[in-house]
Amino acid sequence: xxxxxxxxxxxxxxxxxxxxxxxxxxxxxxxxxxxxxxxxxxxxxxxxxxxxxxxxxxxxxxxxxxxxxxxxxxxxxxxxxxxxxxxxxxxxxxxxxxxxxxxxxxxxxxxxxxxxxxxxxxxxxxxxxxxxxxx
Numbered sequence: 001x002x003x004x005x006x007x008x009x010x011x012x013x014x015x016x017x018x019x020x021x022x023x024x025x026x027x028x029x030x031x032x033x034x035x036x037x038x039x040x041x042x043x044x045x046x047x048x049x050x051x052x053x054x055x056x057x058x059x060x061x062x063x064x065x066x067x068x069x070x071x072x073x074x075x076x077x078x079x080x081x082x083x084x085x086x087x088x089x090x091x092x093x094x095x096x097x098x099x100x101x102x103x104x105x106x107x108x109x110x111x112x113x114x115x116x117x118x119x120x121x122x123x124x125x126x127x128x129x130x131x132x133x134x135x
Contacts (some may be wrong), residue, residue, distance in 0.1 A: 001111060003104070009056070014078045016053045020028050052118065059113035063106060070106035073099050078107075 001009070032035070064071035076082045089099040 006104075006107055006111060009111065010074075010078045012050075013053055013056055013060070014081070016050065017057065017079060052114070055118040056110060056114040058117050059110040062117075063110055063113060067106060067109075070102040074105040074106040074110075077103050112131070 003026070060071075064075075067117075076088050077085065082088055085099055086096050090094045092099065094102075
């Protein structure tokens with residue numbers, strides 16, 4: 001996977017995460033919220049149903065415990081969509097190049113780990129052939 005493809009995959013993951021909330025029933029609004037005019041479109045977006053995104057999501061969450069500094073950079077950029085990077089890097093006390101390096105390294109590691117998680121999952125869920133003895 002090229003760097004450009006990996007960046008697009010991460011952007012698709014962020015959108016995938018955003019649309020997951022529409023699979024659960026809506027949270028009831030309090031009385032004050034019900035009286036306010038709607039500020040968003042009444043129709044929910046159609047989320048992608050990519051099964052590989054779940055493996056990538058597991059990898060992102062698993063790596064976040066191992067490498068929290070890189071996970072913060074990755075999450076701020078892709079999940080939260082916060083810009084400019086220069087300001088985020090300054091708030092974290094690192095350089096812009098370090099921010100990008102951490103973010104890209106984390107994305108690459110998550111993609112690689114997602115493949116491993118998928119492979120293990122498929123091995124564990126493969127149907128078992130049972131031999132039947134006829135005596």
